Amino acid sequence: MDKPFNNKAWLFVLPVFVLVAISAIIPLMTVVNYSVQDTFGNNEFFWAGTEWFSDVLSSDRFRESLVRNLTFSAIILIIEIPLGIAIALCMPRKGVWVSVCLVLMALPLLIPWNVVGTIWQVFGRSDIGLFGKSLSVIGIDFNYGQSWIQSWIIVILMDVWHWTSLVVLLCYSGLVAIPEAYYQAARIDGASKWKVFRYIQLPKMQRVLLIAVLLRFMDSFMIYTEPFVLTGGGPGSTTTFLSIDLVKMAIGQFDLGPAAAMSLIYFLIILLLSWVFYTVMTNFGIDAPDRREGAD
Amino acid sequence: MAHITLDQLAHSYLPNPAQPADFALRQIDYVWEDGGAYALLGPSGCGKTTLLNIISGLLTPSKGRVLFNDRDVTTLTPEERNIAQVFQFPVIYDTMTVAENLAFPLRNRGVDKHEITKRVDEMLETLDLTGKARRRASNLTADEKQKISLGRGLVRYDVNAILFDEPLTVIDPHMKWQLRTKLKELHEQFEHTMIYVTHDQTEALTFADKVVVMYEGQVVQIGTPEELFDEPAHTFVGYFIGSPGMNIFPGQVAQHSVSVAGKELRLQRQYEPETQGIEIGIRPEFVSIVDRREAGVDSMPLEVQAVEDIGRFRIVRGEVDGHKVDALIGEDDIIPESAAAVFDPSRINVYKDSHLVKGQA
Numbered sequence: 001m002d003k004p005f006n007n008k009a010w011l012f013v014l015p016v017f018v019l020v021a022i023s024a025i026i027p028l029m030t031v032v033n034y035s036v037q038d039t040f041g042n043n044e045f046f047w048a049g050t051e052w053f054s055d056v057l058s059s060d061r062f063r064e065s066l067v068r069n070l071t072f073s074a075i076i077l078i079i080e081i082p083l084g085i086a087i088a089l090c091m092p093r094k095g096v097w098v099s100v101c102l103v104l105m106a107l108p109l110l111i112p113w114n115v116v117g118t119i120w121q122v123f124g125r126s127d128i129g130l131f132g133k134s135l136s137v138i139g140i141d142f143n144y145g146q147s148w149i150q151s152w153i154i155v156i157l158m159d160v161w162h163w164t165s166l167v168v169l170l171c172y173s174g175l176v177a178i179p180e181a182y183y184q185a186a187r188i189d190g191a192s193k194w195k196v197f198r199y200i201q202l203p204k205m206q207r208v209l210l211i212a213v214l215l216r217f218m219d220s221f222m223i224y225t226e227p228f229v230l231t232g233g234g235p236g237s238t239t240t241f242l243s244i245d246l247v248k249m250a251i252g253q254f255d256l257g258p259a260a261a262m263s264l265i266y267f268l269i270i271l272l273l274s275w276v277f278y279t280v281m282t283n284f285g286i287d288a289p290d291r292r293e294g295a296d
Numbered sequence: 297m298a299h300i301t302l303d304q305l306a307h308s309y310l311p312n313p314a315q316p317a318d319f320a321l322r323q324i325d326y327v328w329e330d331g332g333a334y335a336l337l338g339p340s341g342c343g344k345t346t347l348l349n350i351i352s353g354l355l356t357p358s359k360g361r362v363l364f365n366d367r368d369v370t371t372l373t374p375e376e377r378n379i380a381q382v383f384q385f386p387v388i389y390d391t392m393t394v395a396e397n398l399a400f401p402l403r404n405r406g407v408d409k410h411e412i413t414k415r416v417d418e419m420l421e422t423l424d425l426t427g428k429a430r431r432r433a434s435n436l437t438a439d440e441k442q443k444i445s446l447g448r449g450l451v452r453y454d455v456n457a458i459l460f461d462e463p464l465t466v467i468d469p470h471m472k473w474q475l476r477t478k479l480k481e482l483h484e485q486f487e488h489t490m491i492y493v494t495h496d497q498t499e500a501l502t503f504a505d506k507v508v509v510m511y512e513g514q515v516v517q518i519g520t521p522e523e524l525f526d527e528p529a530h531t532f533v534g535y536f537i538g539s540p541g542m543n544i545f546p547g548q549v550a551q552h553s554v555s556v557a558g559k560e561l562r563l564q565r566q567y568e569p570e571t572q573g574i575e576i577g578i579r580p581e582f583v584s585i586v587d588r589r590e591a592g593v594d595s596m597p598l599e600v601q602a603v604e605d606i607g608r609f610r611i612v613r614g615e616v617d618g619h620k621v622d623a624l625i626g627e628d629d630i631i632p633e634s635a636a637a638v639f640d641p642s643r644i645n646v647y648k649d650s651h652l653v654k655g656q657a
Contacts, residue, residue, distance in 0.1 A: 181383040181384065181385060181387050182387050184354050184374075184381065184383065184387075185381070185383060185387035185448075187354070187373065187374050187375060188352065188379065188380060189375075189404055189448060190375040190401060190405055191400070191404055199391060199392065199400075203389070203390045204390070
């Protein structure tokens, strides 16, 4: 196709460019600055090149945190996405119960992260928390401050409790948007319930599921507050995710160079993985010839 | 293949319908002949989709029975009735290819694999979609998608009837004609009973052998397109079919004449004398316009208000004695400055309480 060229178009892009520069690029540049320099105080800086980056990437501390993050996000997605779809399928489509269900579903989303952390921190305590106490009454030695498995369970429960609703609401909006004729046609074609789900509901939810997966991935990959409130990253460093590690490095140890390098790497990992999810999910179910058409 | 009997059928969406107005569909008794092409015609909200959904089994009627041949299917599901339905918006399975879409109803019924391949290939051929068999159905145009919806019904050879619920609504005008022709062809080829819901009279009249006109939940007339045009059984039919619709006048009827706007018009048929609730109907095609000075005794002064040119014809819109009258005249006919309208007496229909009164010849 012939594209018209008109350099005046740059003027129209300018306002956005300025806004993005102020809000994102300039703050990011200071981080980039720190990541390639070293200092011994006195506000004197030396060029360090890629030293901090290779340091961070080769450190066990970073690798372990990264594995924790990836594991955590994977578990979260594996639990929340199917659970969210299942709950959305069970929700009523019309009647008074619709609004009741929607309000109930929206409630967890209104609670701030640190409050959720505190709620579960107390809830899980074996001396005063209902959950922890109940478990110890039936003979399970529950102490998330000492057992890494138990602290992981609490963090995962917390996130599932807090954020499954988001997936539910997104899926529900996708489901109610399906015209009645699809279900009628499926009945006439003799489709089973499973086939209705597989060939009508799931494909029609593809767009909202993409959003749900992206949001839940990004959010869970950036998790900070909940494990911080619960155990401060412990026991040991078993719930020290990248974000917690980053804060320890930047503020606790004041290692600005490695911290800056690490935040850039962290940011790029999220960007890369989000792109992978997006590409895979939007190209899922498109003809090979159409994919080529879409590319040019 | 079956003839479909509607036995004292009625439906209301309310739990306890009491008066006639509560019914979306008032009582109807009718037999749809096997292999017929029918159109259900009526304005929005007249109950035609309700009737269609009752026949297909998506809706269970509040009263009466539906019989396929002699089998009572009133409470059976659509798949048990073995019926196909095409909806207003094309319904396709997005993630499947065109061929998979067509195979879907057969797979669900456990048809043998070779048989499926054979039938799907035939159907692709019939619908001119062979070249797109391996394409994803979601990437096709609206009319191609609608063809797939239709194909999923046709691919089951033995369907009892194919029902269409305003299937051409979302199709581009130039494709409508092609698709309608295709439907006609398929009807001749497969001889399925087809019932076609529409609010477009052109679609109904070109598609169907018999047109069922519905109005406010009632069937007001069932007939061939000619019957609907010549002898509308209800003033609504006269008004709804035809473009523009029939002219309706209040009047009185005596044995061989009607009096309209102070004029006595002689009729060719004989009627019972009646003064209450009488209306006469005359189609614009049978109203001619003459010069008032040269007009005969049967002419009525006409106030011309507007003239619309619609190509080969012109519509003259005017008033006779305070009642609106439309007349259809040729594009070269002259409209005199002081005009008069003449009704063709052989084309006058007499209505009592909106229903046609048949005179004796």
